[in-house]
Amino acid sequence: MASVIETRKSRLLLLGLVLAHLVAISKQVERGGQSLLGQGLFALVTPLQAVITGTIRGVSGGWAGYVDLRRVYEQNRSLQERVRVLESHLQARQEQAQEAERLREMLQLKKELPLGVLAAEVIVREGAPWARTITLDKGSADGVRLNAPVISATGVVGRVIAVGPHASRVQLILDGQAGVGVRIERSRVTGILVGQTGMLTAVIGDLVMKYVPSLADVVVGDVAVTSGLDHLYPAGLVVGRVRSAARGNGLFREILVTPSAQFNTLEEVLVVRTPIPDDTMTQGVR
Amino acid sequence: MRVFWTAVALLAALLLQTALTQIAPGHARILDPFLIVLVYCGLTGGEMYGMLAGAAAGWIQDIHFGGSVLGLSGLTKILIGFSVGISSTRFHLVEAAARALVLFVATAADALIYTQLAAVFDVAAYEITPVGILVRALVNAVVGVAAYEILERRGRLGMGVRRRA
Numbered sequence: 265m266a267s268v269i270e271t272r273k274s275r276l277l278l279l280g281l282v283l284a285h286l287v288a289i290s291k292q293v294e295r296g297g298q299s300l301l302g303q304g305l306f307a308l309v310t311p312l313q314a315v316i317t318g319t320i321r322g323v324s325g326g327w328a329g330y331v332d333l334r335r336v337y338e339q340n341r342s343l344q345e346r347v348r349v350l351e352s353h354l355q356a357r358q359e360q361a362q363e364a365e366r367l368r369e370m371l372q373l374k375k376e377l378p379l380g381v382l383a384a385e386v387i388v389r390e391g392a393p394w395a396r397t398i399t400l401d402k403g404s405a406d407g408v409r410l411n412a413p414v415i416s417a418t419g420v421v422g423r424v425i426a427v428g429p430h431a432s433r434v435q436l437i438l439d440g441q442a443g444v445g446v447r448i449e450r451s452r453v454t455g456i457l458v459g460q461t462g463m464l465t466a467v468i469g470d471l472v473m474k475y476v477p478s479l480a481d482v483v484v485g486d487v488a489v490t491s492g493l494d495h496l497y498p499a500g501l502v503v504g505r506v507r508s509a510a511r512g513n514g515l516f517r518e519i520l521v522t523p524s525a526q527f528n529t530l531e532e533v534l535v536v537r538t539p540i541p542d543d544t545m546t547q548g549v550r
Numbered sequence: 551m552r553v554f555w556t557a558v559a560l561l562a563a564l565l566l567q568t569a570l571t572q573i574a575p576g577h578a579r580i581l582d583p584f585l586i587v588l589v590y591c592g593l594t595g596g597e598m599y600g601m602l603a604g605a606a607a608g609w610i611q612d613i614h615f616g617g618s619v620l621g622l623s624g625l626t627k628i629l630i631g632f633s634v635g636i637s638s639t640r641f642h643l644v645e646a647a648a649r650a651l652v653l654f655v656a657t658a659a660d661a662l663i664y665t666q667l668a669a670v671f672d673v674a675a676y677e678i679t680p681v682g683i684l685v686r687a688l689v690n691a692v693v694g695v696a697a698y699e700i701l702e703r704r705g706r707l708g709m710g711v712r713r714r715a
Contacts, residue, residue, distance in 0.1 A: 274598045282628065292621070320569050320572045
């Protein structure tokens with residue numbers, strides 16, 4: 265019985281609701297525009313809708329921003345990696361350019377020298393602290409002989425003191441035990457240049473020009489070239505420039521010469537292969 | 551309590567529908583969360599409950615997503631809610647497959663009734679193709695059944711906890 269009443273009630277309600285809706289819709293359609301009810305309800309719910317839309321847009325905007333940030337982060341990492349690679353390539357290119365320049369200078373010198381020379385690369389720069397030596401990648405198999413002079417594009421480097429089949433050791437003129445017979449180019453005053461690094465010092469210093477009489481004409485700035493009198497170095501090669509020329513206390517002057525060879529950046533040198541000719545060198549070497 | 555949870559469900563449906571219109575504007579109508587809510591109300595509460603839930607759902611839909619004429623969705627959903635409620639008292643609609651069928655039919659009926667009512671009142675309604683109705687019915691059926699399962703599983707779990715306590 266209750267069920268029947270319930271059913272009847274629901275059907276009546278349905279009928280009422282349907283009729284109400286039909287009337288409401290008809291009224292709206294007759295007016296041809298939005299009803300007052302519609303406008304009111306719309307105004308009521310619009311803020312809610314705006315809040316929902318704003319929230320969704322905020323969340324999606326935040327997410328899009330996060331995704332973009334991640335993408336930018338990845339892009340940044342990738343670009344940084346690329347910059348590192350390109351920097352290393354650039355460095356290699358610069359290195360190659362410098363090497364090419366050095367080799368060009370060496371080639372020029374080789375052309376101008378009246379001697380048979382062999383280009384060699386420095387593979388070890390320093391020996392013991394008290395012995396200034398370098399090691400070259402050419403040895404007896406390449407034609408390097410003992411006591412062969414070694415020169416660079418800027419000046420005399422030293423002489424070969426040990427020869428292996430495929431490598432050789434060169435005593436630099438900076439070494440305290442080294443000596444080079446030199447002549448002041450301007451005044452033709454001769455002497456012997458010796459190194460100062462026989463002691464425990466790593467500083468590349470000046471050379472001392474010994475046995476120059478106290479009345480000899482030597483002034484600061486004079487160029488010292490090999491004299492050839494030592495029968496080791498061919499005459500006429502530039503060794504250095506006079507940095508100071510003091511009178512001294514005894515019979516000889518105290519003269520310091522700055523070597524012209526760039527010992528701290530030596531990478532390629534020329535080893536003289538042929539026996540040393542007479543003390544005549546081309547002007548171009550000077 | 552039932553009224554409260556129905557209001558919560560309708561609010562969730564509103565949020566979901568709004569989100570869909572923002573996320574996928576062209577495909578927002580493919581899912582009708584209000585229909586899923588009112589079918590559940592009809593299935594579990596009978597024709598009266600289904601009808602009133604349908605009225606509420608329809609009006610919310612009218613106000614938020616309808617055109618210039620209010621009440622078309624309301625009237626449609628009242629009829630759907632009532633029909634589902636009546637069906638739930640006549641048939642055993644507890645299994646997932648049966649509920650999916652109800653959702654499928656209800657979605658198709660909703661689209662047809664709405665377009666027919668719009669035609670009767672000479673109101674411009676959204677165009678919907680048979681394939682569109684089919685897709686929407688399938689989507690509603692799948693999503694609706696999944697939602698009902700989750701809801702009832704949680705309800706059973708909650709009941710179990712209360713019994714143990």
